[in-house]
Amino acid sequence: MSTPTFEYRKKEIPAKIQSIGIALLLIGLIIVICGYIVSPARMAFNNIIGFTFIISVVVGALFFVAIEYLAGAVWSAPFRRAAEFLTYGIYLLPLLVIPLFMNVHDVFHWTHPEVVNADKVLKAKAPYLNINFFVIRVIAFMAVWMLFQFIITRNSLKQDESKNQNLTTKNIKLSAVFVPFFALTISFTGIDWLMSLEPHWFSTIFGIYYFSGTMLASLAAITVCVVYLNENGYLVKGLNEDHYYSLGALMFAFTNFWAYIAFSQFLLIWYANLPEETFWFLQRWEGSWMIYSIGLIFVHFVVPYFGLLTQPSKMDPKRLKLMAIWILFAHYYDLYFLVMPTYSRSGVAFSWFELGFPALLVGLLMVLFYQISKRQNLVAIGDPKLKRGIEFRL
Amino acid sequence: MSAKILYGYSGIFDTPNQITHAAEKAVEHGYTKFDVSTPYPLHGMNKAMNLKPSRLGYVAFVAGLSFAVTFVLLLWWMNAVDYPVVYGGKPFFSFPAYIPLVFEVLVLSASISTVLAMLFVFFKFPNNSHPLHGTEYMKAVSSDKYGMLIQADDPKFNEIDVKKYLESVHAVKIIPIYWDNDEINHKHKILEPKFILFLVAVAILNSAMVYFVYNKVLYMVPFNWMMDQQKQSAQQHSLIFSDGYGMRQPVEGTIARGYLPYEYKGQPDLAGQKLVNPIPVSKASLTLGQKKFDTYCSPCHDYHGTGNSRLRGQFPNPPSLHSEKVRTWSDGRIYAVITEGQNVMPSYATQLNPDERWAVINYIRALQRAMNAKESDLK
Numbered sequence: 001m002s003t004p005t006f007e008y009r010k011k012e013i014p015a016k017i018q019s020i021g022i023a024l025l026l027i028g029l030i031i032v033i034c035g036y037i038v039s040p041a042r043m044a045f046n047n048i049i050g051f052t053f054i055i056s057v058v059v060g061a062l063f064f065v066a067i068e069y070l071a072g073a074v075w076s077a078p079f080r081r082a083a084e085f086l087t088y089g090i091y092l093l094p095l096l097v098i099p100l101f102m103n104v105h106d107v108f109h110w111t112h113p114e115v116v117n118a119d120k121v122l123k124a125k126a127p128y129l130n131i132n133f134f135v136i137r138v139i140a141f142m143a144v145w146m147l148f149q150f151i152i153t154r155n156s157l158k159q160d161e162s163k164n165q166n167l168t169t170k171n172i173k174l175s176a177v178f179v180p181f182f183a184l185t186i187s188f189t190g191i192d193w194l195m196s197l198e199p200h201w202f203s204t205i206f207g208i209y210y211f212s213g214t215m216l217a218s219l220a221a222i223t224v225c226v227v228y229l230n231e232n233g234y235l236v237k238g239l240n241e242d243h244y245y246s247l248g249a250l251m252f253a254f255t256n257f258w259a260y261i262a263f264s265q266f267l268l269i270w271y272a273n274l275p276e277e278t279f280w281f282l283q284r285w286e287g288s289w290m291i292y293s294i295g296l297i298f299v300h301f302v303v304p305y306f307g308l309l310t311q312p313s314k315m316d317p318k319r320l321k322l323m324a325i326w327i328l329f330a331h332y333y334d335l336y337f338l339v340m341p342t343y344s345r346s347g348v349a350f351s352w353f354e355l356g357f358p359a360l361l362v363g364l365l366m367v368l369f370y371q372i373s374k375r376q377n378l379v380a381i382g383d384p385k386l387k388r389g390i391e392f393r394l
Numbered sequence: 395m396s397a398k399i400l401y402g403y404s405g406i407f408d409t410p411n412q413i414t415h416a417a418e419k420a421v422e423h424g425y426t427k428f429d430v431s432t433p434y435p436l437h438g439m440n441k442a443m444n445l446k447p448s449r450l451g452y453v454a455f456v457a458g459l460s461f462a463v464t465f466v467l468l469l470w471w472m473n474a475v476d477y478p479v480v481y482g483g484k485p486f487f488s489f490p491a492y493i494p495l496v497f498e499v500l501v502l503s504a505s506i507s508t509v510l511a512m513l514f515v516f517f518k519f520p521n522n523s524h525p526l527h528g529t530e531y532m533k534a535v536s537s538d539k540y541g542m543l544i545q546a547d548d549p550k551f552n553e554i555d556v557k558k559y560l561e562s563v564h565a566v567k568i569i570p571i572y573w574d575n576d577e578i579n580h581k582h583k584i585l586e587p588k589f590i591l592f593l594v595a596v597a598i599l600n601s602a603m604v605y606f607v608y609n610k611v612l613y614m615v616p617f618n619w620m621m622d623q624q625k626q627s628a629q630q631h632s633l634i635f636s637d638g639y640g641m642r643q644p645v646e647g648t649i650a651r652g653y654l655p656y657e658y659k660g661q662p663d664l665a666g667q668k669l670v671n672p673i674p675v676s677k678a679s680l681t682l683g684q685k686k687f688d689t690y691c692s693p694c695h696d697y698h699g700t701g702n703s704r705l706r707g708q709f710p711n712p713p714s715l716h717s718e719k720v721r722t723w724s725d726g727r728i729y730a731v732i733t734e735g736q737n738v739m740p741s742y743a744t745q746l747n748p749d750e751r752w753a754v755i756n757y758i759r760a761l762q763r764a765m766n767a768k769e770s771d772l773k
Contacts, residue, residue: 263493266490267490267493270490271482271490271491273482311447394437
């Protein structure tokens with residue numbers, strides 16, 4: 001066989017991305033600030049959605065990178081940088097969590113000592129659910145993510161220059177350490193930020209539930225970036241529908257995985273019919289929440305399922321990108337389903353407040369992506385798996 | 395032996411690249427009935443051969459969906475319509491509980507239907523043989539070579555052209571494949587009398603052997619410990635008691651519940667003095683009394699106690715229950731008549747138990763009052 005040589009000449013992505021990003025960022029920022037002035041409680045709940053959403057995207061992307069190293073996957077090597085760029089969002093997490101810490105009493109019932117003292121259940125949970133330990137956990141998790149993100153991406157960047165294969169070996173070892181940390185941190189992030197909104201409620205599957213959404217959101221975000229970059233020729237030649245198909249198949253698989261986990265959680269609670277568990281679902285069946293909850297099945301499962309079911313839909317970049325954007329929306333929808341019924345018991349609350357964080361986050365990610373891509377190669381040109389990755393065929 | 399019929403021309407290639415190239419060229423030449431055999435799945439071959447996506451997916455989709463829907467209907471019919479039983483306080487038609495079952499049925503039916511459709515619809519099983527069986531071509535492509543076969547029934551098939559084409563794409567070896575005449579002329583032996591007779595004989599022998607083995611060789615005494623218990627059954631001879639009866643009499647003087655003996659046999663007047671009606675007048679007692687009176691008394695005494703018998707002279711009509719005599723009788727005196735009978739009237743002790751007799755008496759009193767109403771009763 002002849003050896004096709006890959007050629008990578010760096011082409012900068014247009015500044016338009018940054019200007020759109022800045023516009024969205026400003027709009028989002030204005031809405032968020034106004035929201036915090038008008039109704040701090042409501043904005044804080046939105047902040048949780050936004051915060052967990054961006055954790056899903058950026059930490060999930062780091063997990064994607066780690067899994068690629070760990071499994072020795074070649075197909076994703078040519079566009080691994082897209083995932084790596086997204087992981088830089090981890091450094092934005094402290095910015096997003098500060099307003100939450102200032103309004104923590106509005107969202108978390110268990111942060112009020114007088115409530116906890118009057119409540120037997122919360123008292124029993126207090127050794128875990130107390131504000132000090134909570135802050136320690138949040139900071140520790142971020143520190144772990146930042147640490148691994150810093151070392152893994154630094155090694156990857158070094159390789160661009162040195163072409164040193166030992167750096168890949170190093171990253172494989174790092175990934176092996178990171179993956180168990182990821183499993184724990186992402187589960188406890190889900191439990192801390194989402195499940196503890198209803199401190200009396202518990203579901204042992206909740207960590208995996210959040211993880212399934214995380215995987216979906218990060219895959220979708222990576223897919224959007226990869227399709228955009230590749231269709232406009234910013235990556236190396238040779239990436240084609242086989243790579244798209246693999247991304248689509250992973251999204252399809254995790255769509256099913258999410259449905260499986262979500263249904264398992266529902267079925268067990270429905271079957272056992274214990275009041276201390278069912279109230280969580282009953283809240284989501286109140287008034288217009290019922291329509292919203294039924295909508296979740298369609299938004300998060302039925303539409304992506306049929307959208308990604310056929311082979312052509314996974315190979316066509318346009319349809320794949322559309323489905324990826326839809327899945328990002330579905331993950332936001334899912335987080336809204338998890339968070340907002342605690343704020344608005346009677347029915348779905350939607351107005352300009354809820355638009356603030358999506359705009360802010362999308363803007364942030366776009367600016368971030370532009371800034372990082374200006375400084376770094378868009379393809380990991382030193383990666384020993386790159387050539388095989390480009391030649392990857394189904 | 396008649397002349398061999400050509401099935402097709404096959405070419406053998408050494409590398410996957412050659413065969414992919416050959417497939418692309420075959421499509422260019424316009425051959426439609428050709429196939430490629432490789433020792434392992436070759437990626438990109440479906441594109442090179444210009445194959446349409448398999449239609450098996452639709453079979454799986456339609457079969458899975460229709461079985462799943464049917465299964466939901468079945469569950470609905472069984473659990474909500476035909477035999478509704480409450481399980482764990484759930485509704486009869488509780489859909490969430492069905493989802494795992496429906497999912498299993500969907501997967502099972504879809505996979506089985508897909509495999510069956512693949513074998514019988516797409517591969518056209520069962521067929522006796524294929525001309526490629528046992529050929530050099532098959533031996534080569536199932537170990538380390540790549541082969542292409544162009545069928546003779548291809549509209550563009552022409553021996554010379556095909557040979558030329560195979561040479562042009564660098565086939566290492568070109569082998570014509572013929573139908574096996576023996577196979578074409580093969581007759582099914584399954585309907586021959588000898589074979590059917592053999593089958594019948596085997597069936598009989600088999601049944602006989604099974605019968606012999608299970609009833610004679612491996613015979614086991616049926617499980618009947620529960621029938622043979624060490625206890626005295628009713629109607630059984632007893633070895634313990636001197637009179638030989640297994641069933642024993644109650645202790646002398648025992649009175650069973652509801653069977654108080656009648657003490658005034660032959661002394662109706664004494665009974666009239668001593669006996670007191672223990673059943674208070676109530677709606678329940680009157681209803682019971684009416685029912686029993688209508689059943690047992692009214693054939694002779696009439697529904698109203700007038701003595702106007704429905705039996706129309708087959709028996710002498712009894713006197714009216716509304717006579718001065720009967721109306722002044724105490725309850726106990728009437729009780730004596732019901733229990734022992736009087737003149738033609740037989741005893742009703744076997745038909746009416748004591749409580750029912752008293753209820754009938756209460757009813758008779760009601761009849762008497764109704765038939766001899768006083769002015770004051772209207773007030």
